[in-house]
Amino acid sequence: MSAEPHPRHRLDEVVHQPVRFSIVATLAASADAEFSFVRDTVQVSDSVLSKQVAVLEGAGYIHVTKGYVGKRPRTWLRLTDAGRAAFTAHLEALRAIAGT
Amino acid sequence: MTAPLPTPHEAAGLVATADRLEAAVRGAAGWRYIAWLTGMSVATLQYGAALGVAGTDDRSGLVLSAAFGACVALLSLTLLPGARVNRPGFGARWARAVVTWGLLFAAMMVLGLLVFRGELGFWLPAAVLSALPLALGARAESRA
Numbered sequence: 001m002s003a004e005p006h007p008r009h010r011l012d013e014v015v016h017q018p019v020r021f022s023i024v025a026t027l028a029a030s031a032d033a034e035f036s037f038v039r040d041t042v043q044v045s046d047s048v049l050s051k052q053v054a055v056l057e058g059a060g061y062i063h064v065t066k067g068y069v070g071k072r073p074r075t076w077l078r079l080t081d082a083g084r085a086a087f088t089a090h091l092e093a094l095r096a097i098a099g100t
Numbered sequence: 101m102t103a104p105l106p107t108p109h110e111a112a113g114l115v116a117t118a119d120r121l122e123a124a125v126r127g128a129a130g131w132r133y134i135a136w137l138t139g140m141s142v143a144t145l146q147y148g149a150a151l152g153v154a155g156t157d158d159r160s161g162l163v164l165s166a167a168f169g170a171c172v173a174l175l176s177l178t179l180l181p182g183a184r185v186n187r188p189g190f191g192a193r194w195a196r197a198v199v200t201w202g203l204l205f206a207a208m209m210v211l212g213l214l215v216f217r218g219e220l221g222f223w224l225p226a227a228v229l230s231a232l233p234l235a236l237g238a239r240a241e242s243r244a
Contacts, residue, residue: 008105025118029125030185037184041124069181091118097105098112 007096141234148227197237
C-alpha cells in the first residue's frame, strides 16, 4: 500500500519564512519588479528586504539587476525559473494543507 | 523542514496572502503602458487622418508632424520611465504591439507620402490600421 506523501514534504524551506514568502509571492505575479515596489508592497524596511533578497538570491530563486533610470540608481528583482517552480510547488502544498 | 508546519488555518491565510499580493501587483502594473499605448494609438489615428485632410499642403504637413512628434515625446517622457513592476509576458506583448505599429506606420507614411499624397481614401483606413496594434496592445495589457 503506497500512501500519498503528506503535502508538508513539498513545502520549501527557503520560501516558507513569512517575509520571503511575501517577496516571492509578489515576484511570482510580476515579470520583474523594482526593489522599492517590493519593499512597499511587502511592507518591510530596505534593510530587511536586502537581507531576505540576499538569501533568495543565494538559493538561486531570484535574479537581481542594478541599473539606472535617468541618473537615479534602480534595483530590479526577478524570480528565476527555479524560484517560480519552488513557489508554485510551495503554494500547491499550502492549498493541500488548507484543504482548498 | 525545520520551520514549524502551518496548520490548515495558517496555510489558508498564506494562500490568501499570495492572492492579495498578486492583486496588488495587478493593480500597480501596466497602467503606464496602457496609457502610453492608448495615447499613441489616438495620436497615430489623428495624425494619419489629419495628413489625409491636409492634402498636398506642405506647411500643414510639417505642423502636423511636429505636433505628432511632440505627442510621442510627451507620452514617452511622462509615462515610460516611472514603471516599477511589470506583469509576466509583458515584454512579448509590448514588442508585438510596438513592432507591428512601427511596420504599419512606416508603410502608411512611405506609401502615403510617395504614392497616395492627398488621397483621404488612403489615409483614413491606413490611419485606422496603423492605430489598431496599439489599441489591441492596450487591451491585452489591461487583461494581463
